[in-house]
Amino acid sequence: MPAAPGWHVLAVLSLLMGFASISTDLYLPAMPVMSRSLHASEGLVELTISGYLIGFSFGQLLWGPISDRYGRRPSVAIGLVLFVIGSAGCALSESALVMIGWRVVQALGACASVALSRAMVRDLYEGVRAAQMLSILITVMAVAPLVGPLVGGQIVAHAGWRAIFWTLVGIGIVTFVALFTISETLPAERRNHEPLGGAMARYGELLRDRRILGYLGTGGFFYAGMFAYVAGTPFTYITYYHVPEQLYGLLFGLGIVGIMGSNILNSYLVPRFGYDRMLLAGTIIAAFSAVMVALFAHFGWGGLWGLVVSLFVFVSATGFIVANSITGALNNFPGRAGAVSALVGAVQYGSGIIGSGIVGIFANGTPWPMGLVIALCGIGSLLSMRLLYPVTGRDDGRCLPVPLEVTELN
Template sequence: MGFASISTDLYLPAMPAMRAALGASPGTLDLTVSGFLIGFSLGQLLWGPISDRYGRRLPVTLGLLLFIVGSAGCALADSAPALVAWRVLQAAGACVSVVLARAMVRDLYSGAPAARMMSTLMTVMAIAPLIGPSAGGWILAFGSWRAIFWTLAGIGVLTLAALWTLPETLPAQRRTREPLRRALARYGALLGQPRLLGYLGVGGFFYGGMYAYVAGTPFAYIEVHHVSPQHYGLLFGLGIVGIMGANLLNARLVGRFGGDRLMRAGAVGAALAGVAAALAAGTGWGGLTGLLLALFFFVSCTGFIVANAITGALDDEPAAAGAVSALVGATQYGTGILGSAAVGLLADGTAAPMGWVIAVFGIASALSAAWLVGSRAGVAPVPAR
C-alpha cells in the first residue's frame, strides 16, 4: 500500500532541481505527478477485474515488474516529456500493489474489523510519506535526482523478492469466472449504485485536495517560504504524523460510532481546513506557520475519511472486491490528476492556487458526505456474475 506514496514523495524535494536540470518551464514538473496519477487511476480499472478472476499474487508480480522498468526509465529520462511518460508506466505497475492490498483486506475481513484493519494498514503505510521526502532530500544532497529513481527501482526489486512470503488471499473457488470484457462492463452497473457513488465522491474529492497539496507544497515551502529541501521533508512529515494519529484514533472509535459518521466528520473538517489554507496562502496570513497549520489539519482528516470510505464501498459489493477497490482507487487518483494539474496550470508564483484548489476539493468532499446520508436505503448489490 505504500507504493503510491513513496513513488511520489521520495522525489518531491528534488522537483526544483529536476526542473533546472531538464530546462522545464514553471509548472511543467507538476505534470510528473499528474502523469503518475493517470497511469495509477486507469491501471487500477484493469488490474481489479483481473485479480478477481486470477487471484491476487500474479497481478502484483506483474505490476512490480512494470514498476521497476518505469523507475529505471525515469532515472534515464533526458527531458520533461520523457520523464512524464515513464512516470505513467511506473504508475501502471505501482497501482497493482495498492489496489490489491485493499482487496486482500476485504478477502479476509468485513465491517468494523475491516475498517480497523484498513486504518492500521494506512498507519503503517504513512511511514512511506513520513520518511520519503526527508530520504529524498538526503539522496539529493549526496547524489542527483536520478539516484532517487534508481532507489525506487531497487525498492521494487526488494518488494518483488518479499512477495514470496505473501499467501494468496482469494482461493480459486471464490474467483469470478466471467470474461474480462464483461467484468470491465460491470463498472457501469457499479456506478449506478447511489451509495457507492457517495463513498467514491467523499474519498475521491478529498484525494483531489491531497494531490494539490503534494504537487503544490514543494513550490510553496521551498520557493515561496525559502525552506531548504532537507527541511521540506520535515514539514511534509508533520502532516503524515497527523494522518497516523487520526488513523489510530479512527481504529479505536469506528466500533463505537460507525465508519459513516466518522467519515462525515472528517469531510466537514477537511472543508473547513481547506478554506483556512486558501486564506492563509492567498493573503499571507500567519506566514509559513499559518499555512502549515491549515494544511496539517487538512491532511490529518485522511485518517477519518479514506479508510471508512474504502470500507463502506467494499462492504456494499463484497462479491466484486477487486473491481470495487479498483473503482475506488481510480476515482481517488483520477481526482488527484485534476488537483495536481490545476495547481500547475494555475501557477502564478504564489501559494494561492494550491490553497484554493484544496479548498474547492475539501468542500466537494463534504457535500458528497452529506449526499451519502440521504442515499443509504434501498440499494441492491450488483450481482457477481
C-alpha cells in the same frame, strides 16, 4: 501456503502496500532541482505527479480482474517489472514530458503491488485476523510518506535527483525477488474465469447507486485536495518560502503525523458515533480548514507557519474521511466488495489527477493556486454529503442518514 503465514509474508505484503507512497514521496524534495535540470517550468514538473496518478488510477481497475483470473503472484510480478522499467526511464529522462510518460508506466506497475496486496491479505486471513493484518498494512502506508521525503531530501542533496529513481529501480528488483519467496495466495480452484469485459461492465452499474456516489464524492474531492497539497507544497515551501530541501520532509511529515493521529482517534470514535457521523465531521473540518488554507495562501497571513498549520488541519481530516467513505461504499454492496474497492481507488486517485493537474497548470510561483484548489475540493467534499441524506434522529451506532433505496445489482 501455511494456515498461519508468518511475519516474513507480512513483511513482503507491507513492502508491496508501500509502493504508492514510495513512488511519489521519495522524489518530492527533488522537484525544484528537477525543474532546473530539465529546463522545465514548475507546473510541468508538477504534472509528473498527475501522469503517475493516471496510470495508478486506471491501472488498478485492470489488475483486480486479471489477478482473479490468473493469480496474484504472476500479476504482481508483471507489475514490478513495469515499475522497474518506468523508474529507469525516469532516471534517464532528459525532458519533463518524457518523464511524465515514464511515470505513467511506473504507476501501472506500482498499482498492481498496492491493489493486489490487499487481495492477498483477504486470501490468507479471515475475520478479525484479516482486519488486524490490514490495519498493519495501512499503518505502513502512513509511515512511508513520513520517511520518504526525509530520505529523498538526503539523496538529492548528496547524489542528485536521478539517484532517487535509481533507488526505486533497486527497490523494485529487491521486491521482485522477495515476492518469489512466498507462495501463490489464490489457488486455481478459487479463481474467477469470467471474461474481463464482463467484470469491467459492472463498474457502470455501481455508479448508478446514489449512496455510492455520495461516498465516492466525499472521498474523491478530498483526494483531489490532498494531491493538490502533494504537488504544490514542494515549490511553496522550498522555492517560495526558501525552506532547505533537507528540511522539506520534516514539514511534510507533520501532515503524516496528523493523518496517523486522526486515524487512531477515528478508530475509537466510530463504534460510538457511526461511520457516517464521523464522515460528516471530517468533511466539515476539511471544508473549514481548506478555506483557511486559501486565505493564508492569498493574503500571506502568518507567513510559512500560517500555511503549515492550516494545511496540517486539512490533511489531518484524512483519518475521518478516507476510511469512513470506503467503509460506507463497501457496506452498500458487500457481495461486490472487490469491484467497489477498485472503483473507490480509481476515483480517489483519478480525482488526484485533476487536483494536482490544476495546480500544475495554474502555477504562478505563489501558494495561491494550491490554496484555491484545496478550498474548492474541501467544499466539494462537504457538499457530497447531501447525497447521503435525508437525515433521521435514529442512532443505530452505524450510520446517520436514512438508507436510500439500494437495489441489489443483477
